[in-house]
């Protein structure tokens with residue numbers, strides 16, 4: 577935990593990669609699709625064999641916040657040959673789209689079954705400090721701004737209210753013959769993220785986008801943690 581944040585700090589980075597972010601979140605008991613860093617094509621195939629097919633491959637770079645924008649996400653890879661081909665193609669696409677980005681490798685993870693996409697996030701408000709956000713994914717957040725906010729730390733009641741106050745709630749409760757989603761699992765995930773953020777004031781921003789909500793359970797398939805800019809601790813100089 578401390579190691580991941582400390583090494584990012586040592587490198588002067590504030591953006592943690594998906595691999596780093598998910599490691600921190602998993603350690604905090606938050607359900608994530610674990611991402612395994614592979615630094616070359618052979619390692620990517622080995623990781624995929626280990627995880628089991630189908631897999632998802634994503635670019636890992638401390639300079640890339642939105643991986644799909646640079647062709648850095650491929651889903652549904654069915655075997656080792658597909659992984660090898662996708663690896664070469666992804667590196668070529670990213671080199672073209674983001675030529676100055678430092679590339680650590682690719683992340684290999686199991687392909688999660690489709691679920692209802694929701695977003696769980698945290699930002700820092702200059703007045704209130706850390707604030708949690710919850711909404712349905714895609715157009716609901718981006719176009720309709722159908723989101724709920726609460727100031728950290730949350731109580732169980734806050735998480736319950738957040739999930740229930742969005743206009744899109746019927747989508748989680750089950751519409752048109754769709755089975756209801758596990759709202760309790762979402763509440764639990766929101767509370768754990770709130771605890772995690774409260775315990776780590778060095779986190780400025782956190783995005784789980786998307787979290788897949790299932791009939792039974794919920795799983796974050798993407799994660800992004802942003803650290804605050806380093807403030808000089810009062811009276812204690814950092815380095816010489």
Ligand code: ADP
Nearest residue numbers: 609632642643644649686687688785786797798
């Ligand atoms: P970005 O950095 O562009 O937000 P994401 O990691 O969110 O990249 O991946 C883009 C999309 O790919 C997600 O919105 C999700 O629909 C799908 N996806 C990502 N990871 C997985 C996974 N492990 N299993 C299934 N689908 C995934």
Ligand code: MG
Nearest residue numbers: 785786798799
């Ligand atoms: Mg995402």
